[in-house]
Amino acid sequence: MKILVTGGTGFVGHSLVRKLIEANHKVVLLTRNPESTKSKTSEPAEVYGWEPETTTPPKEAYNGIDAIVHLAGESIAAGRWTAKQKKKILDSRVLSTRNLLKGVVESGAKPKVIVSASAIGIYGDRGNQSLSETSAQGIGFLADVCRAWEKESQYPGLESIRKVNLRIGIVLEKGGGALQKLLPIFKLGGGGPVGNGKQWMSWIHREDLVEMILYSLTHENVSGAVNAVAPSPSTNAEFSKALGKALHRPAFMPAPAIALKIAMGEMSELVLASQKVEAKKITDAGFVFKFPQIQEALNDICKKKH
Secondary structure, eight states, X not given: OEEEEESTTSTTHXXXXXXXXXXXXXXXXXXXXXXXXXXXXXXXXXXXXXXXXXXXXOGGGGTTOOEEEEOOOOXXXXXXXXXXXXXXXXXXXXXXXXXXXXXXXXXXXXXXXXXXXXXXXXXXXXXXXXXXXXXXXXXXXXXXXXXXXXXXXXXXXXXXXXXXXXXXOEEEOTTSHHHHHHHHHHHTTOOOOBTTSOSEEOEEXXXXXXXXXXXXXXXXXXXXXXXXXOSSOEEHHXXXXXXXXXXXXXXXXXXXXXXXXXXXXXXXXXXXXXXXXXXXXXXXTTOOOSOOSHHHHHHHHHTOOO
């Protein structure tokens, strides 16, 4: 297949592109910095420059594509959620999706499938409720962003194309995501539960997420909203204990919720919100997780040298 990828230099995208090329797919990358991307990547891919919030991609980027994977978006943990940063987070998702899909229509491209990132933030803070793709959507900034993001993926004129919205949980791997911030603290023995530790964390090993994207590309029985989480969510206390065990470090230093709210502002929602999300739809579609349990996932990640 020939696959157009946005966000291909990011934490998930970089790993995905490598996997696609290993599987003998042709890859087209859209990026803000094409020259920098060409110099940094050793992967053989077509690279085109694109300003996601303001323009449609170059028409030649769509030539002969069979599929699109859209992962581009400003990190939600890049800084405090000021009004300016919140607008940046929203625009990077909504406008990029609009311009990308407008380009599909204008170019006359006929991809068979479009896989777009979304997030479990769409469910909001839900306590102990078990959440499936049909559960009511939540309230709050992240829920609003995800709602607008998914709505934009239903661009007019593309109704006949299979679409998958992967509602991605907390992605675990070294070199980025939540663990980039947590590993240094836990390695020093300063890790522990956040708040009361009872909030649910719905996570996924990056390796499983990449495989799920590949599975979504090639399996026609996967469509619509899909929870991209491991089948065994853990409480924050269970997660902290598992990470401490994987690192052979104590993990009992609690971080009070009020201190986090003062330090992080509204962004404290990322670590204090509770989301117990099910992976039933993707497992019913035949997908098999390599890392279904938190302890085995963290053991695998923490034993890696890099």
